[in-house]
Amino acid sequence: MSANATPANVIAGILLAAVALPTPATASEWGCEVLLCASSSNPSWRGVPACHPPMNRLISAMKKPGFDWPICPEGGTREPGYQRYAECPEGYQVGSSRDRNGFAREGDLCVKTVNVCQDNTHGLYNFDRQRSCIQTVSMSRPLRSEPYFFDIKNDTSGQTERHWFELHK
Template structure:
């Protein structure tokens, strides 16, 4: 375990132990538990037994109608963000499939334009044959293994750090 991960783990363990007393936990306490567990990276929340109850409660609650994400007002984070897709490889840009009605998807492709005849063209004249050389190459955009994130501001430095996490058990 790194020295950087140790203080976070100790703070997390102390907080979870204090809030695990048989007193009914307020919604903000649960939200703070979720925030601390979700932002744990080494190990992730799955590797910390103290995180299993609040995170399993969250996963179960998300399946119910009218779910509201538990928040931690003290941390000022609110609900987490969610980005299903990762970055496209270098040279590609984000694109979308279009359905039959020409409604674009939600950035589910990585796209680039390739000239397959490059080097064979004579001068700057573009013939019909050469136009056929320009093709759109697509690939499915990679899915993130950890699609949820919290942006947490460091009170000392003022900088914000993004903490990615997954809700897979």
């Protein structure tokens, strides 16, 4: 990529080249457009006008019964992964709340155990008092702004890179 080429220009060029080819449109072509657009990060696919048609088509198709994710065999990926929740802040671990029927929800909390008795300098607390100082605190686990991801292998480095994206119109 040249020093002046932005990710948006590269993606737009690839999309235009794919559309200009004299071969009939295939499902994998759409899948590759989706993959290229979804992996655009600066700007995101929303900032690349050529990405609006394939991504809007995807969002509409996802609402229909029997939806199958368009794939791009040339990109080495299948359908994307999805992680609703972001990581918990440092010092917290993933926990789960319970619904009104007593069933655990999927890792929707961040929890940690803390000593709420800040000043124990005299050592005068009995065992029961010390036990009551230890409490579990929790907070709602943050949601990801971009919950979908593709893991794409970088042919140059051999490393797999995760590209996060969202699908809101």
